[in-house]
Amino acid sequence: MEKSKLRKISDAIWEIPKSGNMRVPARIYATEKLLDAILQDNGPQQAVNVAHLPGIVGYSLAMPDMHWGYGFPIGGVAAFDAQDGIISPGGVGYDINCGVRLMAGKLSRGQVQPKLSQLVDALFRAVPTGVGKGGDIKISREGLRKVTENGARWAVERGYGSESDLEYIEENGCIGIADSQAVSAQAWERGKKQLGTLGSGNHFLEIGYVAEIFDEEAARIMGLQKDQITVIIHCGSRGFGYQVCDDYLEIMDRTIAKYRIAVPDRQLACAPLKSAEGRAYLGAMGCAINYAFANRQIIAAQTSKVFKKVFGMSATDIGLRLIYEIAHNIAKFENHKVAGKMTKVCVHRKGATRAFGPGAQEIPEQFKHIGQPVLIPGDMGRYSYVLVGTEQAMAETFGSTCHGAGRALSRTKAKKAAHGRNIQNELLQSGIHVRSAGRRTLDEEIPEAYKDVSQVVEVCVAAGISKKVAKLRPLGCIKG
Amino acid sequence: MTNFTWLEEIDHTGDCGVCITAESEAQLFARAALAMMHIITDITCVSAQEKTLFSLEAADRAALLRKWLNQLNYYHITEEFLFCDFKIREIAETRLIGAALGEKIDTGKHQIFTEIKAVTYHELEIEQTSMGWSAQIIFDL
Secondary structure, eight states, X not given: OOGGGOEEEETTEEEEOOOTTOSSOEEEEOOHHHHHHHTTSSXXXXXXXXXXXXXXXXXXXXXXXXXEEESEEEEEEEEEETTTOEEOGGGTOSSTTOEEEEEEEEEEHHHHGGGHHHHHHHHHHHSXXXXXXXXXXXXXXXXXXXXXXXXHHHHHHTTSSOGGXXXXXXXXXXXXXXXXXXXXXXXXXXXXXXXXXXXXXXOEEEEEEEEEESOHHHHHHHTOOTTEEEEEEEEOOHHHHHHHHHHHHHHHHHHGGGXXXXXXXXXXXXXXXXXHHHHHHHHHHXXXXXXXXXXXXXXXXXXXXXXXXXXXXXXXXXXXXEEEEEEXXXXXXXXXXXXXXXEEEEEEEESOEEOOOTTOTTSXXXXXXXXXXXXXXXXXXXXXXXXEEOXXXXXXXXXXXXXXXXXXXXXXXXXXXXXXXXXXXXXXXXXXXXXXXXXXXXXXXXXXXXXXXXXXXXXXXXXXXXXXXXXXXXXXXXXX | OOOOTTEEEEOXXXXXXXXXXXXXXXXHHHHHHHHHHHHHBOGGGOOOOEXXXXXXEOSSHHHHHHHXXXXXXXXXXXXXXXXXXXXXXXXXXXXXXXXXXXXXXOTTTOXXXXXXXXXXXXXXXXXXXXXXXXXXXXXXX
16 A cells, blocks of 8 residues: 555554545554555555444554454454444454463572573473364363353363462453354364464463563552563464354355445455344354463463472462463454444454553453553564553553564565574574474564564554553563 | 465465466366465375365355365364375366365374464455466465
8 A cells, every 4th residue: 555545643643544435544553664564565455444344433443563464454453333333253363362361470580591491391391382282181072162151260160270360361261252052063173172272373382571660550560570480371262263263254255245245355254243143153252262261271270380390389489470361363342432422332353452441340450540451472582561551542442452563574584584594593592492393483483574562562652552561571482 | 385386375474375377177276275285284295095075065166265275174183184185076166076185194204384274265366367277365374
């Protein structure tokens, strides 16, 4: 897309005005420098395409980590009126409730570093990673149904973590819209062996430490201190979610004509929220959301177990505690101000994170006056950020912010850039221990394949939709 | 990605796409399956030991191509199986009968490069050209 088509709203916001059959304008959160990079692929056109969908309110939004996806752009946020809007599986993505969990322990970087190699090896053995790697959890179809109805609570009741974790997970680790009747036989089959597994691609488990604190009060309330050890878990609903998305894309592709909805990209197939197809997708998507909550809860418990074993300490002394867990591929009913009036909308966040501001009733009491914690992972070699949501995010972006660094290089270009290099050794030279199921994954995920996450975060801060709390640096990582 | 003259990789930022050409529609579907398996593994290491039959119906030709590839991927994931050869026995605009040949994954013999979440509808194109047939497919990795 040509830059001349965009109108500058502020130093951090650019607007693509309504044209043709767009129902609302599109808005991209970016500095001019970042925008130049964003305009290199089809992401902005995809934000325009989303603006065509029935019932969309406000703007078709794109966060600064946006890039070309399929259907919706990655980094896209769109809200649809609950009465006459639509729901689109492509607006959530295949990895339903892909998200991140941040934990922090009592150990310091100095205590962990001598055993880092051993710790990363042990985590790599304990947490199944990579393609088709099944988990240790053997579960029947009926058992899986209970997982999808109860989410993280299912895991807690089986000894994975504690009851107190649930308060610190988006939706308390279980969304109520789940309907197991809406899930296909293929989705059950695909999800059967993958509970408690990380998967492949950009999913990871990272050991890091708090490198810098920007907001002392918010950090204190979250329990974050400089040099403290942290764990980030990034994964989602695995094959179960992929199949749910795929099933409903096909259904909605077949049925879209009867609702007289025209879409500029077939991947935007959708159905009215109140239609039989829309309601069924909501139920099946809810099951996948809960599967992902249980998945991360199990992996977190496995991680704590490995720490205990490697350091020969009690769980209390290690003190790995959940700070917060958030989803970044999801659609949910929320109440937001639209044209000055509180309205129930279905917010689609595809590669975007909920970032509710202070006072929101959905966030734990502990965080009520600082806003919801948000974790923005960077690449393997640099850093990640802990942010909080703001009132401005509630007013402008349906309480949303970015979700990560966003890819700067395609997988092909990343592999070319990594050719002839030993990425694992390069990272080790910087003190970062990495284990991966496949060398190709490491090549595709090299640090320079991603934008510098600090640039992305600074846009969100400049736009007022997030505030910085802390910066984390990686020490070790396991990948699929 | 490969030396196949009929295959070109699309430089998609987040995922992976391919353009395929073929002389016939049946060959296009067989080649699309081969291209997908090539993303997943080194197909030269896979033996055509077992045959699996697929009989599929879809709304139109593009949907049929997507379904064919998604069903092969589903079988690969759930049965832990790899394919290296494909025979399209019957093909019409909305219907396909085909066979896929391959073997169970043997971790000592096969390297799995990546996981394909799904075959997307995004910019999915299939058309008859003056030279034969062509298709563009984007996979979500």
